[in-house]
Amino acid sequence: MYKVIIVDDEINCVEVLEILIRQNFDDLTIAEKFTSSKKAFEYLQKNSVDLIFLDIQMPFLTGIDLLHKLDKYNFHVVFTTAFDQYAINAIKLSALDYLLKPIDEELLTNAVNKFRKLKGQIDIQSQLANLLQQYNLTSPSTTAASVTGNKIAVGFQDKILFYDPKEILYCQSNDNYTTLQMRNGEKVIASKTIRHFEDILTPFGFIRPHQSYVINAKHIEQYSKKDGGYLVMEDGTNIPVSRHRKEEILLMFKNDL
16 A cells, blocks of 8 residues: 655645545555645654655645755655646656646546556655756746746736736735735736736745735734634735634744744
8 A cells, every 4th residue: 555645735626636546546545635735744754655746836835845845755746736837847857747737537547657657666866856956947936927027927908017026915816817906005907817826926925825815925914813813914904814724824923934
């Protein structure tokens, strides 16, 4: 039996992958599931596993950051990602495996079969070290198509405007649109999903405390424990905190991140 853990900040992604693994692979045992990459890191420091399904883009500590913090790798990794071209390029160059979300059952089977075949036959320590080196060489602070200098590009029907992330208070999801609330009171409506802005703004210190919000952690005024917990931004806006994100948000304050 192979010991497996799943690390993904989106609980629905964890649940889907768990179902697919339990239905299709009798020789894989899910030892733990984590929506907190920091909790996963703590677990890996004390426990050995054979295979990790690891999300790339996570708040506070990305999948790549998690690997950076570990000093040894005695496990195989299958990365999962909505889309991160720089990470995918680095993964390909290092001959590692990845799955694009939503997870395709056939591609998942191929990834597991590859793991079975290579288990114990390759130097995973060198392979993952090479990945980190390749990622550092190929990855700028975030996606080049969406960032110019220290500003992010937001495309509209007839123009592209550039915004300084420091001037964005938060982003709010509205189906396939996202509203950017600026510090000067301006509201910018972009025809991109909230996940798109999470991907490009995470390197600038943004976090996702709730499925509908990506916020600038530098502009948080306080955390209130009332009504299940919420964050208060510098403009007085209350931002809800999801139940499964609450522990990580409080840990962030505890560590003065």
